[in-house]
Amino acid sequence: MPLPLDGIRVIEIGTMITAPLAASILAEMGAEVIKVERPEGDPFRAFMGGNYAPHFRAYNKGKASVTLNLRDEADLAHLRSLLETADVLVENFRPGVMDRLGLSAETIARDYPQLVYCSITGFGTDGPYAARPAYDTVALALSGIAHLKVDPDAPGVSGPTTSDNVSGMTAAHGILGALLGRERGQPNRRVEVNMLEASIAFTPDSFAMADDGHKVDRLTRVRASQSYAMTCADDRVLTIHLSSAVKFWEALVTAIGDPALAADPRFETRQDRYDNYTALQDTLSDIFLTRTLADWSQRLSDNDVPFAPALTTQEVPENEQVRHMGTFTRTHAGDGNDYTVINSPIRFDGERPPVRRAPPLLGEDRSTYLDKP
Secondary structure, three states: OOOOOOOOEEEEEOOOOHHHHHHHHHHHOOOEEEEEEOOOOOHHHHEOEOOOOHHHHHOOOOEEEEEOOOOOHHHHHHHHHHHHOOOEEEEOOOOOHHHHOOOOHHHHHHHOOOOEEEEEEOOOOOOOOOOOOOOHHHHHHHOOHHHHHOOOOOOOOOOOOOHHHHHHHHHHHHHHHHHHHHHOOOOOOEEEEEHHHHHHHHOHHHHHHHHOOOOOOOOHHHHHHOEEEEEOOOOOEEEEEOOOOHHHHHHHHHHHOOHHHHHOHHHOOHHHHHHOHHHHHHHHHHHHOOOOHHHHHHHHHHOOOOEEEOOOOOOHHHOHHHHHHOOEEEEEOOOOOEEEEEOOOOOEOOEOOOOOOOOOOOOOOHHHHOOOO
16 A cells, blocks of 8 residues: 655664654654664664564564664765665764764755754753763653652652653654655754653643642542552452543442442542542442452443453453454564564554564665665
């Protein structure tokens, strides 16, 4: 099927997540992505040993791979040749690295006027933190997201990367905007994204609440959204999200069938449930221990309550809705093995873009792009 970015060539000089994810999103939309790696490869390749770790595969499907030592003049010349044919360059070096390679923003604008150049940094190009190293947890902490996730009485970091992923997605939509502007005759632009601001922009409601003088902590959002998680009699976890519609609270009360809950003055109005959120969570926790997940699922479904079981990562691909949508697919890689990858969540005219190729082996495409006579 034809895709919106067919014919667009992207050069990615990226490691880990931010730039690789941005380029992967563009690949899903049809762009030809050439990943330029150091001779030893993107460090994500070796996260679990070897050079084809699941971390690397997760963020690099649909790409070609070439290896270049950018400290070597001949390899740097290869990169310049690739840039002459490209529409997009995306990188996630610290500020100053591209300058030292002789590829400053000014040089790129002068020598490659067709190029949309996207730079992803931790904290921007200047300021007191500009030269600091930045990874996901650092941006989570400085943006206030960690404050919204970490229990201060039992601090610890958990869960998937957030700031890295948000920054990569932000970079992708910045690049798409610049490409659209180019098609409309606007001059090419340098797209700049930093992890700190992308993460702050990801939680605008928290800052709006703070601006109005509300206390903001890890329960602020779930109090307002009336979100709960409970363990059932069979030790399975179930979640409920009632939002602001009174009908969902009433449906939950009906599904539970407990007159004491229906008559409890602490939970009579939405404001009461907001003010007494912790008490309601504790009450629901006790109630849900009385039945299995299957029992509760049937009762909640029959009463149209917004709920879902908390599936494990291994269970997600087997969920009936996920299987119906075809969210996962298998792809054959250059090492001779088949791997499960996630399809694009975007459909065009009812059709999902195919995964055009598996994540590349290190330097797999050198002969295609660099060793031409």
